[in-house]
Amino acid sequence: MNSDIVLQDVILDFKDTRALDGISCTMHPGKIYGLIGRNGAGKTSMLSLIASFRQPSSGRVLVGGEEPFEHARRMEDVHFVYSWDMSEEDDTITDALNHYARYRPRFDMDYARELLAKFKLDGKKVMNKLSVGMQAAVNVIEGLASGAPVTIFDEVHHGMDAPSRNIFYESLLDCRETQDRLFILSTHLVSEMAYLFDHVLILDEGKLIIDEPYDTLLERGVTVTGEQERVETFLRGRSVIDRKQLGGTLAAMLFGSLTAEESQRAVREGLDISPVSLQELFIHLTKEAEANEINQQ
Amino acid sequence: MKSISSKHIRYVCEDNYIIYMIWALWGTGILLVLFAAAAWFLEALRSLELTALALISNPAQVFIFIVGIITGVYIIQHYVRQGVTRKSFFIGTAAAGLLTAASIQIIGLVLTFLSFGLEAATPFTAGRQLTEYFGASRGYPVTMGITTMVLTAHFLMGWIIGFGFYRYRAIGGFASILLGLVILGYLSVLWDSPSGLVTISGLTLRFPEASSLSQAAVLTAGIMVLQLTMLYRMIRNTPIKVQ
Amino acid sequence: MQEILNSETPLFMQIKEKIEDMIVNRSLEADQQIPSSTQMVKFYQVNHLTVLKGMNLLVEEEVIYKKRGVGMFVSPDGREKLLKKRKQRLITHYIIPLIHQAETLGISTEELMSLITETAGEEERKDEQ
Numbered sequence: 001m002n003s004d005i006v007l008q009d010v011i012l013d014f015k016d017t018r019a020l021d022g023i024s025c026t027m028h029p030g031k032i033y034g035l036i037g038r039n040g041a042g043k044t045s046m047l048s049l050i051a052s053f054r055q056p057s058s059g060r061v062l063v064g065g066e067e068p069f070e071h072a073r074r075m076e077d078v079h080f081v082y083s084w085d086m087s088e089e090d091d092t093i094t095d096a097l098n099h100y101a102r103y104r105p106r107f108d109m110d111y112a113r114e115l116l117a118k119f120k121l122d123g124k125k126v127m128n129k130l131s132v133g134m135q136a137a138v139n140v141i142e143g144l145a146s147g148a149p150v151t152i153f154d155e156v157h158h159g160m161d162a163p164s165r166n167i168f169y170e171s172l173l174d175c176r177e178t179q180d181r182l183f184i185l186s187t188h189l190v191s192e193m194a195y196l197f198d199h200v201l202i203l204d205e206g207k208l209i210i211d212e213p214y215d216t217l218l219e220r221g222v223t224v225t226g227e228q229e230r231v232e233t234f235l236r237g238r239s240v241i242d243r244k245q246l247g248g249t250l251a252a253m254l255f256g257s258l259t260a261e262e263s264q265r266a267v268r269e270g271l272d273i274s275p276v277s278l279q280e281l282f283i284h285l286t287k288e289a290e291a292n293e294i295n296q297q
Numbered sequence: 298m299k300s301i302s303s304k305h306i307r308y309v310c311e312d313n314y315i316i317y318m319i320w321a322l323w324g325t326g327i328l329l330v331l332f333a334a335a336a337w338f339l340e341a342l343r344s345l346e347l348t349a350l351a352l353i354s355n356p357a358q359v360f361i362f363i364v365g366i367i368t369g370v371y372i373i374q375h376y377v378r379q380g381v382t383r384k385s386f387f388i389g390t391a392a393a394g395l396l397t398a399a400s401i402q403i404i405g406l407v408l409t410f411l412s413f414g415l416e417a418a419t420p421f422t423a424g425r426q427l428t429e430y431f432g433a434s435r436g437y438p439v440t441m442g443i444t445t446m447v448l449t450a451h452f453l454m455g456w457i458i459g460f461g462f463y464r465y466r467a468i469g470g471f472a473s474i475l476l477g478l479v480i481l482g483y484l485s486v487l488w489d490s491p492s493g494l495v496t497i498s499g500l501t502l503r504f505p506e507a508s509s510l511s512q513a514a515v516l517t518a519g520i521m522v523l524q525l526t527m528l529y530r531m532i533r534n535t536p537i538k539v540q
Numbered sequence: 541m542q543e544i545l546n547s548e549t550p551l552f553m554q555i556k557e558k559i560e561d562m563i564v565n566r567s568l569e570a571d572q573q574i575p576s577s578t579q580m581v582k583f584y585q586v587n588h589l590t591v592l593k594g595m596n597l598l599v600e601e602e603v604i605y606k607k608r609g610v611g612m613f614v615s616p617d618g619r620e621k622l623l624k625k626r627k628q629r630l631i632t633h634y635i636i637p638l639i640h641q642a643e644t645l646g647i648s649t650e651e652l653m654s655l656i657t658e659t660a661g662e663e664e665r666k667d668e669q
Contacts, residue, residue, distance in 0.1 A: 072385065198588060
């Protein structure tokens with residue numbers, strides 16, 4: 001079944017602020033999308049539209065070719081998981097999961113139990129007695145076991161300890177391998193999750209500044225290090241997103257890949273070429289407004 | 298595009314109804330304990346004129362009104378989060394409110410029969426009177442039917458107010474409280490003291506007056522239709538907050 | 541887990557080498573299935589696309605082959621191919637520099653040969669202990 005997500009020129013306005021400013025992108029099943037942005041960049045707003053929590057002020061949101069808002073079947077297909085206030089929940093974890101399962105025709109209760117065991121959670125525990133990390137784990141289990149063709153995790157890993165996060169990542173990879181689902185992970189903690197992403201979307205102040213497969217995106221970032229003057233000459237005409245200086249040595253981060261010839265030239269001139277991590281790209285692309293100009297080059 | 302799922306409507310109705318009834322049973326229990334405690338001290342309460350059914354009708358109005366408010370403020374996001382459309386949620390929840398109002402009548406009936414049993418076994422004297430409408434007692438089925446309608450209207454009013462706060466914050470909330478005062482005021486003059494005049498802090502509003510039981514029933518049904526329309530218009534395209 | 545890998549060489553090349561190593565040291569035999577990309581992603585904590593890139597290079601070199609819907613397997617002559625390649629690499633990476641180094645130190649080829657035989661003997665004795 002087709003559950004592509006398409007956003008066309010989406011604008012979302014709140015009273016006096018523009019949360020999303022002309023977003024267009026397409027996402028396909030079978031992939032994990034990393035939605036990255038600083039706090040307030042519009043991540044949750046964008047996800048709210050896909051999950052039919054809101055309607056765009058203008059533009060279109062399509063899931064499987066149809067607008068999901070108030071569309072019974074499409075809304076059932078999209079599962080939006082975020083951390084929510086469980087303090088009023090006096091159900092046990094198992095009861096809550098059973099409750100969710102009724103509304104999600106593809107919910108896999110056996111898998112949910114398996115995950116509970118992996119996270120070492122006791123299903124008989126009452127929801128409002130759970131620690132923040134345990135609540136996060138329950139959210140993760142809900143999303144993974146729901147079987148929903150489109151599953152969104154909006155910063156749900158917050159509060160989880162490192163071993164739990166690892167269980168989350170590994171289980172997500174299992175689901176990705178065996179089920180044809182579309183996952184979106186939103187985060188601003190890029191470094192440890194980067195390896196999960198097939199495709200990266202970077203939001204900055206309501207604009208989508210990056211929409212690229214993980215590998216080609218990383219190929220676009222390089223750091224050139226060497227004697228200051230030589231680096232400067234080499235940099236001429238390129239978009240530099242960060243520079244660091246130590247004495248006469250300059251390390252400049254470029255956005256835009258080098259051809260084989262150019263790398264050879266750099267090496268001949270005694271310059272060091274090293275790859276850039278997604279974390280670094282993210283930090284430097286979103287730190288200033290000029291990021292948009294860079295993307296247009 | 299179908300905006301409702303009959304399966305979801307049924308589940309929403311069941312799930313809400315179960316929660317409401319758990320609260321209703323707690324409420325009934327607390328009411329009984331209070332009554333027993335009061336009867337211990339007050340001689341007058343040991344012989345009653347009114348049936349349990351009539352006695353609980355006022356507390357039940359307050360109760361179901363509060364249930365409506367809680368519904369408006371807290372419940373919708375849980376269902377939309379589970380992929381339920383607003384329309385399915387609306388229909389299922391309205392049905393659950395109606396069912397709860399009817400069930401409270403059943404509880405009242407059961408309590409009435411229990412009080413008759415208690416009368417046979419103890420010095421306690423059970424009441425025989427039902428709430429009178431337009432100067433006469435109308436028998437159990439009609440009385441229960443009317444009260445179910447009035448309770449449902451209270452539930453819907455609470456829901457409107459709670460949802461007014463949820464969607465439109467303070468301004469919408471207070472506007473819906475004003476509306477609630479008017480509608481509930483009208484509802485009460487319609488049935489309690491047949492007239493069409495509602496006075497709120499000195500301001501008198503004139504509404505259609507009922508001269509018979511059937512007219513009052515029709516007007517009450519009209520109020521419910523109005524409430525449902527308002528609610529659906531507010532709910533059908535509401536944004537859901539991610540908290 | 542990324543510490544297993546270094547940051548000098550591109551990651552996909554390192555993944556490729558890791559698979560090659562498994563074939564060379566016979567922990568993967570001919571026609572045996574190699575670990576799935578998901579297993580590799582979990583183990584090395586590198587991106588899926590990186591793993592696939594490494595694997596695809598090995599498919600191109602016909603060291604491994606793809607069975608649609610099943611996975612990747614070691615080619616019957618995969619190990620031979622790798623041994624040949626590694627032998628070549630031994631020559632370019634180690635033997636040629638060794639000879640050059642020996643020349644600058646004024647060590648003759650015969651002397652170098654006997655040094656190698658001697659050292660190899662010592663290593664063998666160490667291993668036996």
